[in-house]
Amino acid sequence: MPKVSIVKCDDYSEVKAGIEESLKLLGGIKKFFKKGERVLLKPNISDPLPPEKASNTHPLFVKAVIEIAQKTGAEVSVGEASAGGGEGITTKCLEMSGIGKVISETGVTFRNFQEEPFMPRDIPSFKVMDKTDFANAIFQVDMVVNLPKLKTHGLTFITGSIKNCFGCIHPEERKHLHGTFPRREDFTQGLVDIYSFVRPRLTIMDAVVGMEGEQGPSFGDPKKIGLVIAGEDGVAVDAVAATVIGYEPHALPIIKFADERGIGTGDMRKIEVVGERIKDVVVKGFKQHPLFNNKYRKMEGFGSSFVMIPEFTQSKCIKCGTCANNCPVRAIRMNPYPVIDREKCIMCYCCHELCPQGAYQLKIKWLGKKQI
Numbered sequence: 001m002p003k004v005s006i007v008k009c010d011d012y013s014e015v016k017a018g019i020e021e022s023l024k025l026l027g028g029i030k031k032f033f034k035k036g037e038r039v040l041l042k043p044n045i046s047d048p049l050p051p052e053k054a055s056n057t058h059p060l061f062v063k064a065v066i067e068i069a070q071k072t073g074a075e076v077s078v079g080e081a082s083a084g085g086g087e088g089i090t091t092k093c094l095e096m097s098g099i100g101k102v103i104s105e106t107g108v109t110f111r112n113f114q115e116e117p118f119m120p121r122d123i124p125s126f127k128v129m130d131k132t133d134f135a136n137a138i139f140q141v142d143m144v145v146n147l148p149k150l151k152t153h154g155l156t157f158i159t160g161s162i163k164n165c166f167g168c169i170h171p172e173e174r175k176h177l178h179g180t181f182p183r184r185e186d187f188t189q190g191l192v193d194i195y196s197f198v199r200p201r202l203t204i205m206d207a208v209v210g211m212e213g214e215q216g217p218s219f220g221d222p223k224k225i226g227l228v229i230a231g232e233d234g235v236a237v238d239a240v241a242a243t244v245i246g247y248e249p250h251a252l253p254i255i256k257f258a259d260e261r262g263i264g265t266g267d268m269r270k271i272e273v274v275g276e277r278i279k280d281v282v283v284k285g286f287k288q289h290p291l292f293n294n295k296y297r298k299m300e301g302f303g304s305s306f307v308m309i310p311e312f313t314q315s316k317c318i319k320c321g322t323c324a325n326n327c328p329v330r331a332i333r334m335n336p337y338p339v340i341d342r343e344k345c346i347m348c349y350c351c352h353e354l355c356p357q358g359a360y361q362l363k364i365k366w367l368g369k370k371q372i
C-alpha cells in the first residue's frame, strides 16, 4: 500500500522542517538521498512570474530540498524546460521565479532541458503517445525527484505530480500532444503516458501556498493550503492532494486514468496517509475550476461539449510580444496588439500561461448546443 505523508507548514520560512518531517514519515531522508547518488529535482518553473503569484514551485521549497539532499552527500541538479518553448523562456522563468537565485546560492547545476539534447524513446503501454523525446538529463541521474505545485488547471482540473512531468519532454512534442489530442481525455492520457515513463522515485508537493480558481495554472488566485504532501507514488500524492482540496480523486480523469492503468494508486482506500489526518486539513471553500462541478461531470461525453478559449484584454497589454513569440502554431500576430487566428489556435494556453501581464483569460466556448 503506498504511503503519503501530510505535514503542516504555515510559511515558507519553516518549509525545510516540514519537508524533513514529511520524509521522516516516509522512512527517513537517507532512504531517498544517498552519498554520491545523482539526483535531479524537477520543480514546476513553467511561468515567468514571481513567487507571490504561486505559479511556480516556491524557491524556498526548492532550496530546502536541495539542502536536505546535499547534506547526505547526494549530487544534486535541478532541471526544467518552461512552458511555451520560446527562445530563452526557461532562463527567464528561472530568474523570475526566484529559483535562479537559489541555484547560485546552493551551487547546484541547473539543467536547462531546452538547451540540451532530447532523447527519443518509446513509451511502453502508452495510450496516445507511443514515443516522444525526453530531456537527456533524466537519463543521466540515479533518480528524479518531482517537486510539483498544487494548482487548478483548465484541462486537467488540477496540476500536480503527473502533470509536472510534462516539462520533461521536448517543447515541440508538447505542442504535438496539444495539437494532435486536443480532447480533454486524450490529452490527459498523453500526460499519463509521459508520467509513466519518467516515473519519479519521489514526489514532494508544494502545497504550502497553492493556486485556486478559473485562471489556474498561471493566473489563478494564490491560496494558502499550508501543507507539504509527499510520497513515492506520485499518483497517490495527487489523489491525497485532490482530496484535501475537495475533489473525489477518481472524478479527475488524470488520476482515474493513471490508477486504471496501474501506473499508481488513485484509490484513497488503498493509500496509507501518515502525519496529519485528511479530515483535519481539508481546505474548506477551495475554488475548484468552474468547469468541474457535478452538473458538468455527469454529462455524457464530458469534455467534448465545450472548449476553453484564450481571450485577450487590450487594456492590460504592454505589447511585449511574448504570447506571439511563444505560440506553438503561430496563431498570434502583433498588430500592434495580439490578434488570434482562431482557426489555427490549438488551445494549448501557452499565451495565457506566459503573458507577464495576465492579459489573457480562459473563457468557455460551447460546441454546438449547450447540453445542460
Ligand code: SF4
Pocket (backbone or CB within 6 Å): 310, 326, 327, 328, 329, 330, 331, 332, 340, 344, 345, 346, 347, 348, 349, 350, 351, 352
Ligand atoms: S493562441 Fe492558441 S495555440 Fe497560440 S498560444 Fe494561445 S492557446 Fe496556444
Ligand code: SF4
Pocket (backbone or CB within 6 Å): 312, 316, 317, 318, 319, 320, 321, 322, 323, 324, 338, 354, 355, 356, 357, 358, 359, 360
Ligand atoms: S498579451 Fe501579454 S504577452 Fe501578449 S503582447 Fe500583450 S502583454 Fe505581451
